[in-house]
Amino acid sequence: MAVVHTPHPDLPPPMISVGVVGWLRRNLFSTPLNSLFTLGSLYLLYLVVPPMVNWALLDADWAGTSREACSGEGACWVFVRLRFLHFMVGFYPESELWRPVVVFGLAGLLLLYLLLKKLPYKSYVAGFGILVFPFIAFFLFYGGLFGLPVVETHQWGGLMLTLILSTVGMLFAMPLGTLLALGRRSSMAIPRGLSVVFIELWRGVPLITVLFMSSVLLPLFMPEGVRLDKLLRALIGISLFQSAYMAEVIRSGLQSVPHGQYEAADALGLSYWKAMLLIILPQALKNVIPGIVNTFIALFKDTTLVLIIGLFDLLATVQASFTDSKWLGFSAEGYIFAGFVYWLFCFSMSRYSQYLEKKLHTGH
């Protein structure tokens, strides 16, 4: 008689190591110390979250058109709602509002096209976005052509100004940063020396002093009679500042391209510029896209400093609205709204850069 050994079926794992209980034990109460931490954190959350939710959502006032609509218990979002347009575009005239709307709509569409996978002619769209679109945007914002009334730059403000400052700064910083990065890695002493001095100089000083310089000193350095717009001066300062940071990011990209690539380009008999433009830079830039996005995030946050030289970006506009004597005492709401907008932009960009980092990493 053959004995067939049939093992007893496995016992199910003990109740306390599977399911919700098991998860809790593993992740929250694995050791006494951990349990203590968990309980402490839970208490902290209990202290902070319910009052905050009450204030910001449950007891908050949303509807209404005047201060009386705010009962005073919770947050007064009416203030933010009524000022929303002002926060977005500053003192841009109401009759011309369609212009920023068109520009940002177009920019959004362009960006969407570039981010979506597997669409044709991406490089043409990107080229259009970088080379042509800024001019369209400028003439729409500023006007003066085709019968559009001129809107002076001092009327630009709010989120619109924040976006203009950061994207234009970036647009100028890219080519300048690339040149500086190449200069710093050049074998020629003078371009290398100049690039090093330029990069370290700008990276060594705070943006505030750069902005002070561009707003206070730049006019003194101009030949007599040449006057630069205040916004333009800030843009010059921001672009130079940003290009130094960009140069360092791109330099790390250049370092990451294997030596064989340089040698292969030489072997093909390509000139320096052909080798750089066709072989090295495409690889280098691709490698550092996450770095570039991160630099952009930093710039986006740093543009808030322009309020110190009297430009009205999003934060400055929000802060200026606190002095309206009809709406005193709603600074918390204003700051939270501004913070939320900044956070939304920065967080989504940083997520995108992380995603790219992962995607680029698969090659190794």
Add this chain to the structure above:
Amino acid sequence: MEGRGHSVCSAYALTVMERSENMMRWLNQGRNRALVFQVALMLGTMLFFFLIGANALSNLEQQGITSGFAFLSQKAGFGIIQTLIDYNESSTYGRTFLVGLLNTILVSALGIIGATVLGFIVGIARISSNWLIAKLAALYIEIFRNLPLLLQVFFWYFAVLRSLPLPRNSLHIGDWIFLNIRGVYMPRPLPDLGFTLLVIGFFTSLVAIGILFFWARKYQEKTGKELPVFPLSLAILVVPIMIIWCTTGGPLHWEYPSLQGLNFKGGMTVIPELAALLLALTVYTASFIAEIVRSGIQSVNHAQTEAARALGLAQRKILRLVVIPQAMRVVIPQMTSQYLNLIKNSSLAAAIGYPDLVAVFAGTSLNQTGQAIEIIAMTMAVYLTLNLTTSWLMNKYNARVLLQEL
């Protein structure tokens, strides 16, 4: 080479055309072209600076604006709320500069310490096995590093610290520490004569500990035996100080703050401007340092810990001798760059009136004297010096790391 031979052979037969062709060929040689390019670049740069300088000079002269550094020895005539050195209304602008500089250094140094400690805690919490703690740390990081620092400074200053009570209703711990909208008031240590002895004793102990470490290492290399360095050094630090303290009979007493008239007098004060700036700098920079610490620890290959375990090293030693040194290689350069950022970011003081270099010197002094070029140049030079020193060290370090990897 070819071109030169040719020109020697038929020097007389060269037409103008050929001569220019020759020139082109000379230019086409890499080295020559590089030379021409570099000379042109140098001249261009010099021309650029010459033009700027000439413009500035003619503008200043035409508008009748005073220039030069004579103002540094003039009387400044305004008060500063926080000064680390003696300063009053009759001090000079040069003194103002120093006061601002020291205030910048103070907030930067405190910020660096705070951000490092908080950053390490959050970074380690981020990879904690406790799910809740890890998520809270992640939440902290994602919130604070994605908000502009200036917004955070405003938030702490205008929203949080403004909700503290007035001096009469101060929050207090006994009679020692008072907290109100005008700052934190703490007792101030007043050193007696014997205090110098204490300081000398402290530093002597530090030197002795350094020697002990050095010697213990030599000893271990020679014999393979370890000395109990930690308890020994603790003893060296504590015992002499205790002895001095007891023999001199406590060479330190305290001046307590008290409410007199409108405000607290005596003691030490941390003004809310400093507190807000410090909080913002610490919280903001810590969110970056936390990520650096996390990625540093996670960058150490698991094989390394396994190999260390296979060698029979204790868990404590695995951390100290294997994981941390390798993590540090990733962490230190990035941390240095965060420290640099913090120093530069301390200039946001100007936005809330903390009297740092930018606020006091590039702000008030500039406005009173109107000498923009000199003052901004000096301010930039200070930050440059602070940063270039660190940046130079960092590049050296970077070069060393690169070399090892090749």
Add this chain to the structure above:
Amino acid sequence: MKKYSISTISSIVTCLLMLSGFSVQAGTLDEVKKRGTLVCGVSTGLPGFSSTDEKGHWKGLDVDGCRAIAAAVFGDANKVKYAPLNAKERFTALQSGEIDVLVRGTTWTKHRDTALGLNFVGVNYYDGQGFMVPKKLGITSAKELDGAIFCIHAGTTSELNLADYFAKNNMKYDAVVFDTHDQAAKGFEAGRCDCLTSDQSQLYALRTQLSKPYDAVILKEIISKEPLGPVVRQGDDAWFNVVRWTFFAMINADELGVTSANVDAMKRRSVNPAIRRLVGLDGDKGQSLDLPDDWSYQVIKQVGNYAEVFERNVGKGSALRIRRGLNALWKDGGIQYAPPMR
């Protein structure tokens, strides 16, 4: 590389210059006429002097100063572009030519008049530094403020006067320095300091911005002379004259009783030679200033005389309710006095 970099740089520079619409400086007056607008530097926001309403329209005593100049030059008081400036940047903005005239409650001092390349045109508001304290402190004199903390606007003469005053009286103080007026006022309201100090007119203005204005009192004492006035660049006399006489026209109109309401009637009927000269019927009219003949008529018609402007913005017709005081005409016991238009 040379080719690339130089062409890139030069194209960038050209672009920038195109955007900026640079212009070569002739006389400021010619330039303003050619541009078609006056660029006027004002405060970033001080009720009664220069502030914006919700629609972004500028209002105030200083703003009316700008409007008067535009009315004199163009016959249209609305042809002004306002450049809001904080105290720190105001002088550079004027020196660099970014603005044509600075009307921003700027105190006339020797240093500013001589070492900064500026010229003060006149005094559109005689002011003095004062103190505002919470009513509940029960303080009635500045002498009781020993050991107090003060909120101040950075980069003003107030900072210096305060130091002088306390040194003179052998008292101690601390100053918290803010970047803008309203931050200083907010600091005071929150209790960061015991006392807000600034030019007294500004204290009245800032008080309207407090949530409970009447919980604060402004002390009677004045510790300094603060003659506030419009400023132009040094060395442009034609422009200096235009700004100065625009202002004098408003004072003369006040003295002669010519208002925006009755100026048309006066122009038709008045036989008073001084009034006939003022509204541009007799005399050399606008010729010597290189302005249109009806320049002063336009100023009065569109902006008003000094009294109207004063009462509308900071006096009885405003929330500030400041009395004329020193700013009354010389014949009413004040010191506002303008040379005759003749």
